[in-house]
Amino acid sequence: MxxxxxxxxxxxxxxxxxxxxxxxxxxxxxxxxxxxxxxxxxxxxxxxxxxxxxxxxxxxxxxxxxxxxxxxxxxxxxxxxxxxxxxxxxxxxxxxxxxxxxxxxxxxxxxxxxxxxxxxxxxxxxxxxxxxxxxxxxxxxxxxxxxxxxxxxxxxxxxxxxxxxxxxxxxxxxxxxxxxxxxxxxPKTPPTAIKDGNVNISTILGLDALKLLKDRNFLIFFISSVLICIPLAFYYQNANPFLAEIGMENPTGKMTLGQASEVLFMLLLPFFFKRFGFKMTIIAGMLAWTIRYLLFAYGNAGDLAFMLIIGIALHGICYDFFFVSGQIYTDSKAGEKFKSAAQGLITLATYGFGMLIGFWVAGKISDMYLVSDNVHDWTNIWTFPAIFAFVVMALFAIFFKNEVIEYKK
Incomplete structure (x- = not known):
């Protein structure tokens, strides 16, 4: 360029x-x-x-x-x-x-x-x-x-x-x-799809990659990806209201630390992936969700504010170690023919259906622990996704068979 x-x-x-x-x-x-x-x-x-x-x-x-x-x-x-x-x-x-x-x-x-x-x-x-x-x-x-x-x-x-x-x-x-x-x-970017009518709904939605679910390991990963989006939705939906409600100053500015950590852990991901393998990388990502939500559950805007800052900073591990390494794993399993379809399927399942369920659950839990007008029992709200993420991690650790995945740059 x-x-x-x-x-x-x-x-x-x-x-x-x-x-x-x-x-x-x-x-x-x-x-x-x-x-x-x-x-x-x-x-x-x-x-x-x-x-x-x-x-x-x-x-x-x-x-x-x-x-x-x-x-x-x-x-x-x-x-x-x-x-x-x-x-x-x-x-x-x-x-x-x-x-x-x-x-x-x-x-x-x-x-x-x-x-x-x-x-x-x-x-x-x-x-x-x-x-x-x-x-x-x-x-x-x-x-x-x-x-x-x-x-x-x-x-x-x-x-x-x-x-x-x-x-x-x-x-x-x-x-x-x-x-x-x-x-x-x-710069001009002309349409790339074939205009002869061969592009169908299955191709567009990535459904051609459903045959990958016949692979037991990929099926476990796929189900785990959908389930982990439930605790993920709690962060997107509740983190800023939580920090604002408990009195943390400049909550939105402090949350940008999560994006900064994304850059750092994106650089560290290839080394961790190569040293410990795909399974341990995914487990580390899911465990980080549990730790983050426990820090949110028991931290405060006063003398324990450092717990909240650490929880925000864990976003790099939470996101990169699970979702980015998952994209790499999907790419390696799909093969040349189904690369785009497989990535589309994972995106549809996670950001589409997985987080749709997650946002609904997060809303129900938030209303359940509404103490008074705009005051919540945040300890119980954050404990739910912490436990949920830990259960998903445990199931993945038990049922996913370790396999060697070559990291593709």
């Missing part, structure tokens, strides 16, 4: 994840404080991510990959997203807010695949070049959190009491409009 294209792609990734991190992290806090939403309603709002993940393959497979340039679809989707974000900013009731957030996530989730397609199309060696571009996405997510907490202070107790947290949607609407317009200047 020449320098100009590298800068374009890096800026694209920065805005793509600045947009996601700029509202999704504080969504639960906003809904509870500003719209007085219940745990079940908050779960509905977060579940829109899962519905977006389920519907996204149809948008990409049936429309973007077959008829239009990826950069043009990206531009149109983000311009529409800017309009929906502004409507979310203006909403003063959950019933009004929900259709907008559902519509937004249905059009945002496909953009995650589009930015990857645009990037890969410009790279001669994606294995070496993609990491540099993708890391700007993580930086964008971090910058969004720092701006919310340390520049505008929108997640401070005073600002939240004044309803200022809704300004995150306005900020993201502006960023989405900028990315929408900028997308039309990106």
């Amino acid at each position: 020449n320098t100009k294209i590298k800068i374009q792609l890096s800026f694209m990734m920065f805005l793509e994840f600045f947009i996601w991190g700029g509202w999704f992290v504080t969504l639960g806090t906003f809904l509870g404080d500003n719209l007085k939403a219940s745990g079940g309603e908050i779960a509905m709002a977060f579940s829109t991510q899962s519905w977006g993940a389920i519907i996204a393959p149809f948008i990409i497979g049936l429309i973007a990959d077959r008829y239009f340039n990826a950069e043009r679809i990206l531009g149109v989707l983000h311009l529409l997203g800017a309009l929906l974000m502004y409507q979310m900013y203006s909403a003063d009731d959950f019933a009004i807010f929900y259709p907008y957030v559902l519509g937004y996530m249905i059009i945002y989730m496909p953009t995650l695949a589009l930015v990857n397609s645009i990037s890969f199309n410009q790279m001669k060696d994606p294995a070496k070049e993609f990491a540099f571009v993708r890391v700007f996405g993580t930086i964008g997510w971090i910058v969004a959190g720092l701006i919310i907490s340390y520049v505008f202070l929108w997640d401070s107790a005073e600002a939240r009491a004044d309803g200022l947290l809704k300004n995150t949607f306005l900020m993201v609407a502006i960023a989405s409009a900028v990315l929408g317009l900028f997308s039309f200047s990106l």
Whole structure:
């Protein structure tokens, strides 16, 4: 890639994840404080991510990959997203807010695949070049959190009491409009799918890879992946409201430590994977979920605040050691013919159905331990996903037969 294209792609990734991190992290806090939403309603709002993940393959497979340039679809989707974000900013009731957030996530989730397609199309060696571009996405997510907490202070107790947290949607609407317009200047990425009608629903959804489930080890991994998304959903849905409710200062800014740790553990993953193998890497990732939630359950914003900081910092192990190593394992098992289908199947099962269940469970548990108006019994709330993650880890450790997997760069 020449320098100009590298800068374009890096800026694209920065805005793509600045947009996601700029509202999704504080969504639960906003809904509870500003719209007085219940745990079940908050779960509905977060579940829109899962519905977006389920519907996204149809948008990409049936429309973007077959008829239009990826950069043009990206531009149109983000311009529409800017309009929906502004409507979310203006909403003063959950019933009004929900259709907008559902519509937004249905059009945002496909953009995650589009930015990857645009990037890969410009790279001669994606294995070496993609990491540099993708890391700007993580930086964008971090910058969004720092701006919310340390520049505008929108997640401070005073600002939240004044309803200022809704300004995150306005900020993201502006960023989405900028990315929408900028997308039309990106390198041309023409449709790649065969236009002869051979692309069917099974291919688009990755269902061609279902035959991999005949492999006992892959079946255990697949089931574990779906189940571990239940405790994962607790973090996305409850972490920011939890930190804000117990009085931690600048909770959104502090949560960016999780993204910073992602970068660190992404670099450490190949060494751990090679030294200890796939099974131990997955077990370490699941055990980290249990430890993190126990730290959340018994830490506080006072003298035990360090426990919460450690819990946030474990995000790199929780995410990279399970999900990234899982992608590597899936790639090795699928073979050349089913690589894309297998990755699509895992994404559909985890971010689609797995987290859909997880958000629903998290909402039920949150409502169950609601002590009074906007006050929760967080010890019991966090204990549930801690135990659940430990059980999933134990079942995986017992039933998954150790096998040697070659790490693919």
